[in-house]
Each structure stands twice: as structure tokens, then as C-alpha cells.
Amino acid sequence: MLTGGQLAGLIVAVFWAVLVSFLAYTLLKLAKLLGEARRMVADIGDQAGPLMDDMARTVRRANEQLGRTDVITKQVGSVTQNVSAVTTVMTSVVGGPLVKAAAFSYGVRKALANRSGEERPPSRPQLPAQASRSAARGGPGANGGRGRRR
Secondary structure, three states: OOOHHHHHHHHHHHHHHHHHHHHHHHHHHHHHHHHHHHHHHHHHHHHHHHHHHHHHHHHHHHHHHHHHHHHHHHHHHHHHHHHHHHHHHHHHHHHHHHHHHHHHHHHHHHHHHHHOOOOOOOOOOOOHHHHHHHHHOOOOOOOOOOOOOO
8 A cells, every 4th residue: 555655746746747748738739830830931931022023013113103194294284374374365365355345335225225315223234034033022122122131
């Protein structure tokens, strides 16, 4: 039979055997994991060169496109300036005489109206849609100019 010291030694030996086997199993798993990580890093290293070449080519193409876009933007800016200049010239060439013709036409109508004896109070010119709305409400100033507007 075993004495108390021998039994305690046996229990400690079994405990250490279980602990060592657990640690050995854990170290084997860790070694497998490290081996797979080493292979993955090697694969990434092998693929990094072609990947960098592709990225450099892509950046070169993007720079070319940006250069073209810059040229197009400058050309659009010059076209915009040209259109602005043409608009200014057309406004001065057509707008001035057109305003003068309208003023002359208004003066002739006014003179003919005064000559024929029609003396009307001066009123604002109205667009056709505004004139029809004004007539539907009873004309301008139908409520004597007092009260709320509709």
C-alpha cells in the first residue's frame, strides 16, 4: 500500500503529466498556426510586386485623364468668356436700338392719343393675363384702394 507522501507525489506527477501534455498540444497548434501565417505572408509577398505594378499603371492613367480634363476645363473657360463677350456685344447692338424703338413707338401712340382727344389717366401697362384677372375682380381699385387685397 501507498503511504501519504507517496500518494501526494503520485497525484502531483499525474497533474504535471496532464499539464505537460496540455502545453504540448497547445504548442503544436501554435506551431501549425505560425506555419500557416508564414505561408500566407509569403503568398502576399509574392503577389505584392504585380499588385504594385498594377497600382502604378492605374495612377499613371488617372494622371493622364486629369491632364486631359485640365485642358478641357481651360477650353470651356475660354468658350465661356467668348460667349460672355458675344452676349455683351449683342446686348449693346440689339438692345439699345430696340429700347429706342419701343420708346419711339410709345411716344407716337401717346401723341396720337392726345391728338385724337382721348385723355386717359396714365396707367401701368399690364400683361393680358393680369388684365383679365383685374377685370374679373372689378377692375383696379374696385374697392376704392382700401381694404385687403385678395
